[in-house]
Amino acid sequence: MKKILLFIFLFLAVTSYSQVNTKLQTKLNQQAKETESKMIEWRRHFHEFPELSNREANTGKYIADFLKSLGLEVQYPVAKTGVVALLKTNKPGPVIALRADIDALPVIERNSLPFMSKVKATYNGVETGVMHACGHDSHIAILMAVAEILTKNKADLKGTIKFIFQPAEEGAPAGEEGGAALMIKEGVLENPKVEAIFGLHIASMNPLGTINYKPGGYFAASDNFSIKVKGKQAHGAYPWSSVDPIVVSSQIILGLQTIISRQTELTKEPAVITVGLIKAGIRENIIPEEAYFAGTIRTLDVAMQDKIHEKIKLTATRIAESAGATAEVTIKRFVPVTYNDLELTSKTVASLNKAVGAENVFNVHAITGGEDFSYYQQKTPGFFFQVGAMPPDTDPEKVPSHHTPDFFIDERAFINGLKAMLNITVDYMYSPAK
Amino acid sequence: MTNDFPMKRLSLLLLNLITLTCLGQMDAKLQLKIYQQAKDLEPKLIEWRRNFHQHPELSNREFKTGKLIAEYLKSLGMEVQYPVAKTGVVGILKGGKPGPVVALRADMDGLPVNERNSLPFMSKEISTLAGMETGVMHACGHDAHMSMLMGVADILVRNKSELRGTVKFIFQPSEEGAPAGEEGGAALMIKEGVLDNPRVDVIFGLHIQSLLPLGQLAYRSEGLMASVDGLNIKVSGVGAHGATPWDSVDPIVVSGQIIEGLQTIVSRQTELTKAPAVITIGSLHGGIRRNIIPEEVNMEGTIRTFDAEMQKKVHEKIKLTATKIAEASGATATVDIQIMYPVTYNDPVLTAKMAPSLSKVSNDIKITAPVTMAEDFSFFQQKVPGLFIFLGAYPADMKLAKRPVHHTADFMIDERAFITGVKALATLTLDYMYQKQK
Numbered sequence: 073m074k075k076i077l078l079f080i081f082l083f084l085a086v087t088s089y090s091q092v093n094t095k096l097q098t099k100l101n102q103q104a105k106e107t108e109s110k111m112i113e114w115r116r117h118f119h120e121f122p123e124l125s126n127r128e129a130n131t132g133k134y135i136a137d138f139l140k141s142l143g144l145e146v147q148y149p150v151a152k153t154g155v156v157a158l159l160k161t162n163k164p165g166p167v168i169a170l171r172a173d174i175d176a177l178p179v180i181e182r183n184s185l186p187f188m189s190k191v192k193a194t195y196n197g198v199e200t201g202v203m204h205a206c207g208h209d210s211h212i213a214i215l216m217a218v219a220e221i222l223t224k225n226k227a228d229l230k231g232t233i234k235f236i237f238q239p240a241e242e243g244a245p246a247g248e249e250g251g252a253a254l255m256i257k258e259g260v261l262e263n264p265k266v267e268a269i270f271g272l273h274i275a276s277m278n279p280l281g282t283i284n285y286k287p288g289g290y291f292a293a294s295d296n297f298s299i300k301v302k303g304k305q306a307h308g309a310y311p312w313s314s315v316d317p318i319v320v321s322s323q324i325i326l327g328l329q330t331i332i333s334r335q336t337e338l339t340k341e342p343a344v345i346t347v348g349l350i351k352a353g354i355r356e357n358i359i360p361e362e363a364y365f366a367g368t369i370r371t372l373d374v375a376m377q378d379k380i381h382e383k384i385k386l387t388a389t390r391i392a393e394s395a396g397a398t399a400e401v402t403i404k405r406f407v408p409v410t411y412n413d414l415e416l417t418s419k420t421v422a423s424l425n426k427a428v429g430a431e432n433v434f435n436v437h438a439i440t441g442g443e444d445f446s447y448y449q450q451k452t453p454g455f456f457f458q459v460g461a462m463p464p465d466t467d468p469e470k471v472p473s474h475h476t477p478d479f480f481i482d483e484r485a486f487i488n489g490l491k492a493m494l495n496i497t498v499d500y501m502y503s504p505a506k
Numbered sequence: 507m508t509n510d511f512p513m514k515r516l517s518l519l520l521l522n523l524i525t526l527t528c529l530g531q532m533d534a535k536l537q538l539k540i541y542q543q544a545k546d547l548e549p550k551l552i553e554w555r556r557n558f559h560q561h562p563e564l565s566n567r568e569f570k571t572g573k574l575i576a577e578y579l580k581s582l583g584m585e586v587q588y589p590v591a592k593t594g595v596v597g598i599l600k601g602g603k604p605g606p607v608v609a610l611r612a613d614m615d616g617l618p619v620n621e622r623n624s625l626p627f628m629s630k631e632i633s634t635l636a637g638m639e640t641g642v643m644h645a646c647g648h649d650a651h652m653s654m655l656m657g658v659a660d661i662l663v664r665n666k667s668e669l670r671g672t673v674k675f676i677f678q679p680s681e682e683g684a685p686a687g688e689e690g691g692a693a694l695m696i697k698e699g700v701l702d703n704p705r706v707d708v709i710f711g712l713h714i715q716s717l718l719p720l721g722q723l724a725y726r727s728e729g730l731m732a733s734v735d736g737l738n739i740k741v742s743g744v745g746a747h748g749a750t751p752w753d754s755v756d757p758i759v760v761s762g763q764i765i766e767g768l769q770t771i772v773s774r775q776t777e778l779t780k781a782p783a784v785i786t787i788g789s790l791h792g793g794i795r796r797n798i799i800p801e802e803v804n805m806e807g808t809i810r811t812f813d814a815e816m817q818k819k820v821h822e823k824i825k826l827t828a829t830k831i832a833e834a835s836g837a838t839a840t841v842d843i844q845i846m847y848p849v850t851y852n853d854p855v856l857t858a859k860m861a862p863s864l865s866k867v868s869n870d871i872k873i874t875a876p877v878t879m880a881e882d883f884s885f886f887q888q889k890v891p892g893l894f895i896f897l898g899a900y901p902a903d904m905k906l907a908k909r910p911v912h913h914t915a916d917f918m919i920d921e922r923a924f925i926t927g928v929k930a931l932a933t934l935t936l937d938y939m940y941q942k943q944k
Contacts, residue, residue: 323763391834394829
């Protein structure tokens with residue numbers, strides 16, 4: 073009896089909401105389809121004229137002009153070359169942020185597309201080609217389309233939508249600030265205060281038509297560590313006169329692996345400690361005074377991340393002491409974990425289902441790469457997802473990965489990203505978390 | 507060894523002559539006489555040895571062996587102390603002339619090994635060790651040591667008037683180690699005063715070696731045989747199910763890291779040109795079941811060094827390495843080191859002085875590399891200058907199924923080595939007395 077009542081109540085609740093939304097969403101989906109060719113055109117423009125991180129001058133201006141043409145309230149430049157636009161409905165409701173990143177990479181494009189990039193730039197003092205080799209061009213195009221469609225349907229919406237076009241996701245040049253962290257610093261999450269933020273990434277290795285996500289830690293936190301082992305120098309023939317920092321370093325490197333294998337709760341989340349760089353010595357028969365190695369730590373849980381940092385310090389210093397050496401450990405937090413708020417995720421999955429069909433939405437494993445969308449998620453609940461763009465009949469083993477000259481995406485994926493963003497926004501607007 | 511160039515030989519002879527005159531040795535006539543007597547004694551040496559071989563007794567249980575030796579020494583008319591250090595025998599022979607006190611030592615105990623060969627005097631003795639029944643065998647040649655020292659006693663008694671000083675014959679039990687909870691061996695003999703009344707000036711001893719060529723005398727100045735220290739490390743962690751290592755502090759993985767770390771003490775932190783060193787973990791016990799991470803792991807090891815200072819350093823480094831590596835994973839390591847046997851250290855001045863005497867006894871002299879086994883003769887050498895030598899007795903003429911390794915069922919020696927051993931001990935004694943006299 074109780075169950076039946078509950079069911080009826082739920083049914084009523086769902087129908088009353090969905091009646092408003094179904095009508096609106098059908099309209100939005102139709103407009104999405106009509107915008108597809110425009111979206112592809114925009115993307116090809118950005119693809120042909122990519123710009124490196126913190127150097128997205130033309131890109132930013134292009135976006136700002138477009139958003140102004142829609143009649144939105146535009147802030148430009150924000151965080152060097154970024155653009156923020158507000159769509160105010162003048163009806164009470166939540167402030168929802170949608171974010172796209174806008175920078176390209178120092179990669180020389182290798183294909184025969186008519187809109188292939190021929191742009192050159194200087195990176196770290198070296199001349200290089202520039203390529204949208206991570207698909208941020210598509211992110212810009214999709215979010216521009218979202219802005220256009222939502223503006224068109226302003227009368228049916230409530231609350232406020234904040235469009236964030238963020239520079240330097242790939243990392244600012246050495247010595248510069250940039251990316252999500254700088255945007256936050258410049259107040260992008262305030263005035264009005266953002267209640268929830270959404271973002272997407274195109275994925276060249278996921279099948280066209282699919283969307284994937286993961287509740288909780290999705291993309292890993294990425295921290296840099298470096299360890300300097302100080303020993304005592306000696307001739308290589310007299311190790312007993314030395315404190316050998318090379319042998320001690322190798323003991324430490326093995327010890328660090330046991331932090332993962334023995335001391336970390338791997339059923340909760342995976343974790344990675346990689347030593348990617350070792351430097352020691354100058355000549356084969358001199359035991360050097362010190363050895364230096366550096367690596368990256370990938371975690372998906374903040375508490376685990378803190379613990380691993382402590383354990384790295386303990387392992388390195390004590391193993392060094394065991395041989396009479398000392399170890400100086402420096403750990404720099406680089407990118408936080410891209411953490412999909414659990415409650416927000418469970419609400420948002422329904423919107424993804426509407427965009428591409430529940431059978432094409434996948435709850436996937438964590439990814440040990442990093443994404444600076446995570447900075448927003450540290451401040452406000454956020455949800456990040458990936459849109460598959462691998463052409464059908466492609467051998468997944470042979471798909472060029474992101475950040476390579478052969479990176480390729482199927483433009484038919486854009487409409488899925490567009491629909492997903494539209495559905496997420498409207499669904500959240502009418503049923504916010506609070 | 508015997509393929510020296512004639513020139514080299516000649517110079518060696520000259521050198522011997524010079525040292526002989528400078529340092530003083532017994533005269534050639536006495537030497538000749540003694541060597542003849544040793545030769546004549548050979549059948550008896552073999553007979554004694556075979557008797558001991560057939561009736562071996564375990565450490566601190568050498569009752570019949572000790573009694574036989576005591577009675578024999580008494581029959582030679584010398585002053586005998588018996589029993590000393592449980593089953594040991596000390597014979598004191600005062601020479602006709604004044605001089606130093608020279609001690610000669612032989613060890614007496616057999617081993618819990620089941621002999622495997624077809625010798626007519628093979629041991630059929632059965633005994634009990636630590637509650638287990640076992641065969642007993644003279645598998646380290648101590649039977650030969652006793653027989654040779656009895657032979658030396660016989661000869662020196664006969665030449666008593668030529669002796670300048672006193673000879674102390676020490677027949678020592680339990681060289682292989684006393685049973686658990688008992689005292690024994692050289693340490694106990696010293697405790698019971700074997701080096702006093704009269705006070706010993708110098709001590710000589712030898713060990714038969716089944717793997718060195720017959721008749722070879724091998725020795726080296728300074729560390730000949732290693733010191734032995736016992737090592738126990740207890741690694742305490744936190745137990746957990748094997749499937750959830752993150753709930754544990756895994757003492758097995760930590761032990762693995764410690765064992766590797768210990769090896770770097772030898773490879774990176776020890777001056778190996780000075781002397782070698784060994785750290786061996788011979789026992790490692792942790793856990794009861796494959797899927798339970800245990801709370802603690804216990805490892806046992808042995809430390810071998812040849813230099814007291816190095817020994818001390820290695821001990822310190824072992825403690826540091828184990829405790830810090832354990833701390834690195836949040837575990838603790840408790841290190842316990844037991845000093846067991848000191849280094850068998852041949853006094854360099856004494857060794858240099860006695861080298862010409864050994865060259866008279868055998869023309870196969872080898873300056874050997876250090877041996878990482880130990881010998882409790884070292885306890886005597888801690889108190890008085892001593893020289894310990896190896897006597898080669900490889901049974902080349904015998905058809906052996908297996909290498910005649912010490913402490914194994916297939917241990918075998920060539921009895922023809924005994925004369926050389928008797929000559930060596932008698933020569934060392936007399937030459938030392940004649941040097942001292944000068």
